[in-house]
Amino acid sequence: MASRIVVRLELSKEAKSRLNEISKRTGMTQVSVSSRLFEWFAKQPEMLQATVLGQYPKEIEGDVAEMLLKRLASDKSKR
Numbered sequence: 001m002a003s004r005i006v007v008r009l010e011l012s013k014e015a016k017s018r019l020n021e022i023s024k025r026t027g028m029t030q031v032s033v034s035s036r037l038f039e040w041f042a043k044q045p046e047m048l049q050a051t052v053l054g055q056y057p058k059e060i061e062g063d064v065a066e067m068l069l070k071r072l073a074s075d076k077s078k079r
Contacts, residue, residue: 009034047071 011019023030041049047068050056056064 007038045071045075 019030019033022028023033026033028036041052044052047064051061051064051068
């Protein structure tokens with residue numbers, strides 16, 4: 001088994017409630033769901049990470065989303 005590092009998270013009540021729902025629906029532990037989300041997020045391009053983290057101004061979110069989708073589609077077609 002690969003070595004693991006334990007991370008402490010702070011969630012809003014709503015986020016915790018949704019995590020509980022996802023865990024129940026999928027039959028996975030909250031730790032497993034969280035770990036998979038972090039593993040997925042860490043592998044994403046910086047532009048997608050910045051979008052998810054809300055690092056672009058609201059005024060350009062639509063433009064950024066369009067550019068991101070085009071880039072992701074272009075990258076996928078290259079595989």
